[in-house]
Amino acid sequence: MSSRAIPIVPIKIHPRLPRGRFHNGRVAMVLLTQLLFFVTPWLTWHGRQAVLFDFPGSRFHLFGLTLLPQDFVYLAALLIFCAIALFWWTALAGRLWCGFSCPQTVYSQIMVWIERAIEGDRKARIALDAAPWSAKKLALRSASHGTMIAFSLATGFTFVGWFVPVRELVGHVDGWPLFWLLFYAAFTYLLAGLLREKVCLFMCPYARFQGVMFDKDTLVVSYDAQRGEPRGGLKKDATAPRGDCVDCGLCVQVCPTGIDIRRGLQYECINCAACIDACDEVMDKIGAPRGLIRFSSENRLAGKVDSARRLLLRPRVAVYGALMGVVGIATAYGFATRAPLEMNVLRDRAFLVRETPEGWLENGYTANLVNTGDETLILRFRVDGLPGAKLAEPTIVTLAPEKSASVMLRVDAPPEAVQRGSQPLRIVAESVDEAGVSVGEKTSFIGE
Template sequence: MSTQAIPIKIYPRLTRGRFNNWRVIAVLVTQLVYLGLPWLTWNGRQAVWFDLPGNQLHLFGLTLWPQDFVYLAALLIFCAIALFWWTALAGRLWCGFSCPQTVYTEIMTWIERWVEGKPRQRQALDAAPWSLRKLRIKGTSHGLMIAFSLVTGFTLVGYFVPVREVAAALLDGTLSGWAWFWLLFYAGFTYLLAGRLRESVCKHMCPYARFQGVMFDPDTLVVSYDAARGEPRGAHRKSESASGRGDCVDCGVCVQVCPTGIDIRAGLQYECIGCAACVDACDTVMDKIGAPRGLIRFATENSMAGRVAASDIPRRMLRPRVMVYSALMLVVLAGSMAMLLLRTPFIVDVLRDRAFLVRETNDGWLENGYTLRLVNTQASPQRVQLGVEGLPGIRLADAPVLTLPPQATRTVQLRVQASPESAGSGSHPIRFTVVSLTEPALRHSEDSRFIGE
């Protein structure tokens, strides 16, 4: 095995600047959303709740049933195209600012920096033999990381079981075995991936890093070193004339702040997650030596090669590949919205009574039995009239009017009767109708068969 294959722990130096500020904001916003969403209530119920036993997904006022999972598929397709779109525009900006792995690694690094100190102190601590002091410091930092990981696991379970119930069950010691399993499973993954493996996940495990190259083109914005301006690199000494030297003073700060430990001056590498820490670091150096910022900056291959003026970069964002991705996203979005608007107000499952095929009533008519499972997908209770059609004179023995609670299921037994003249031998297509008396525009029908003599 070559020495390059041995993972070396990286101690990135803290950097400050506008991109670091954006990363902090991204961490806070994503965690606020992830940790806060389960605690929101909507119409007296948890706003976002994957109710697996009830086969329902509650998203604020909207309830999705298994029949509606086409919307989840559409959402996943939309997210995949959005990732392609975003990558074509701005490279791995997703990785650097909002990928959960980056966000959690950033939080773990905050904890580590807070407890263990600056990179040099952390390196010295790691190299030092085990002692009570090392045990105390390491125990504290990893204890805090594990505590945070447990919070993420608790929150995950709170999306599937009402979070207040999970909290109460935790407090009184009645949390179920499955809830414990998923809580610890997710917490374990958070700690392992973000607290231990960190940037190794981005470098060696993430498939996105491997195939992102095919989504790039010469007009994609990536973190780039301006070699034409920076080279030949070297220290600027006051006694020397600056003429003939590039702006790179070869201070190595851009490498020291890089979480994946690469030197962006060697060109774009798959390990680069686009976090822009090197941009902030180099801007600070440029400020100190009185040179313009942007020796390392977000730029395109075409602009770096002088084929496109920097002012033309925004215009070239609207290129065919980006337009195609945009059009696909619009199609998926518009299709999903249209389907959502035309969504059936009731779900009706019809099951023929297997106990008897057909029987004769006292007045000589033919009768079939059915079980109807009715789901009210509306957020309000619905008073509904059931009916049947499809054969002359066909009728329900009882024409029940039911009240369906909001987003709830009811099962009802029905007897359908038809005259022997209209229902000859064999099976005949019929249709059950459900019409809302509360909102008459809401109606639904479901096909079935009637067995004749």
């Protein structure tokens, strides 16, 4: 029985640094996402934090927009839109989200950069793993992991700054903010600093059900076996047929999940396209056309599709696109018609109807007002819908930005204009100096 040498593979994957257009795209996405994440909480808008998810105050501030609990339908719409967009994008280009924008991928990439800057390139890190513990190894590992922990703490601080005014956190973090800072930092270090690709391989559910959103026209990172096989090194006197793949193994070395794309589509592939950059670089060196590994589909590789239009003209892509359009238009319409003033009216339960000294019939109401805008509103009230009805006394309310108030109102109506039982009435609050700012609420007036 012949024995065969088994290659020694490091337990920890140390991806080689690729070079190329897709790698540049990934770097750009890391920089863009982290710029948005770290800078946004420090922006101000009319004297307050521009973006703040204030759960204790039940308010979400998005620059000039303030969302209240009754506006959470917009948050639900946003989540639905994002879910459909992910399905749409997956049907088009597989797990491109995972390879370029997923927080796990982004933070893992940052941790690899830290490790590479301190411990060296791929060969140096593998050698350091295999070396016995020494003062040098301890110093390098302490420096790299200490830097990762410092970065994780910075992400935890920034994360909390999205929910608690970030300037209040500087120099003073305790209680629940401190707990969530440490919690988020610990998970950032654990998932991105220690586990990395294992999260994609064993913990992420998206990798498991992505196949149901693929079809034979979905673009994925693919190896062109017809062009690349049989593999073999370059030999000047070789007479046997040989494909373009020189079996250099660089596509495996640069892969953050450690797979060989030449084995076909695998759930571990996150479509980061690092193998495309590595292979294109080799093709340039040997004078072969680029694209041995490229974004392609099963039908394209088989020569069944000649036009890129097939990528978009598919039922599932059209359905996902239509659903995105419906949700997006409905949400945009809701925002466009959303007034900076909100009101609800409750009847005074202390009495249904009473007679005034003048012989008129009177009902009582409580108007609850919320100013969701950035300007102070001076409001007056009037009543519509019931002939002859009027407020018992003029009422003016000053409402500061993002403040609420409850106002007691009494509505009087002449007996001859009121029927027995309930009849519709509308109470209107309107700004004295801001044209077009008004809100009305339907209620009822009870007669004798």
